[in-house]
Amino acid sequence: MPSEELSFDDLRIGMAWSSRQVAVTAEAIVAFGAEYDPQPFHIDPAAAGAGPFGGLIASGWQVAALAMRQFVEARPFGAAAILGLGIDELRWLKPVRPGDLLQVRGEVVGLKPSKSRPGRGVVRSAVQVFNQTGELVMSFLSNTQLPARP
């Protein structure tokens, strides 16, 4: 999918995109955890090592936020402002650990005109996040609002 200016009218069911791989660091895991999810397995390497995951893991909300960054950088829908409406069926399937490389794949699975905002459309995307061994670590469906062609 090209990165040029796109509108809702340019999108088609089945259009897909991939992000680059992004490394997850222990520092970023601890920084996010300290601010937003201060449980021992996100912020304390020693306690995490003795805990249920045998080491630090990323907050699930950080994995979701990283997928957002990869989406913004990949610009699969062009440069227009993307308004997030909601998320369905978000599943955290595997732990994300320091050193993991995450790649996001998205696919357009639904398109409909906005009910509340004429001139805009709602894009439903199936989003999957994979690690460096190809394991699916997180998946969700997102609804985003995008401008239609003027």
Added chain:
Amino acid sequence: MPSEELSFDDLRIGMAWSSRQVAVTAEAIVAFGAEYDPQPFHIDPAAAGAGPFGGLIASGWQVAALAMRQFVEARPFGAAAILGLGIDELRWLKPVRPGDLLQVRGEVVGLKPSKSRPGRGVVRSAVQVFNQTGELVMSFLSNTQLPARP
């Protein structure tokens, strides 16, 4: 709901909890946006002022992450490790702006033994985030895994 040590067996449908109010600052909005959601209305006050929201707004993922922090601090299920399995029907309903005060309310709406992990149970919670004027800004259903009584 008390903050003592609880297990899955202590929870009942209808148990509810509230967090304290937490202030959202422009600095925190921009810091989160710069790292995880670098769109102009999250990171650039001038561009945001001229944009669709008339000013900076928080990334929806930051609002979700703030709700997580308030949940961790409120400890409605006690001190046990909370394993997030997934989220359903997450809806971003109103913009969150600098200076807003957010409060989270949760209610247990489902309880069932874990299929995959004997000795653990899955708690389904309805989570709502309100701003200082009582507007519902975000809601979702969460599934979390919790230890049962040994």
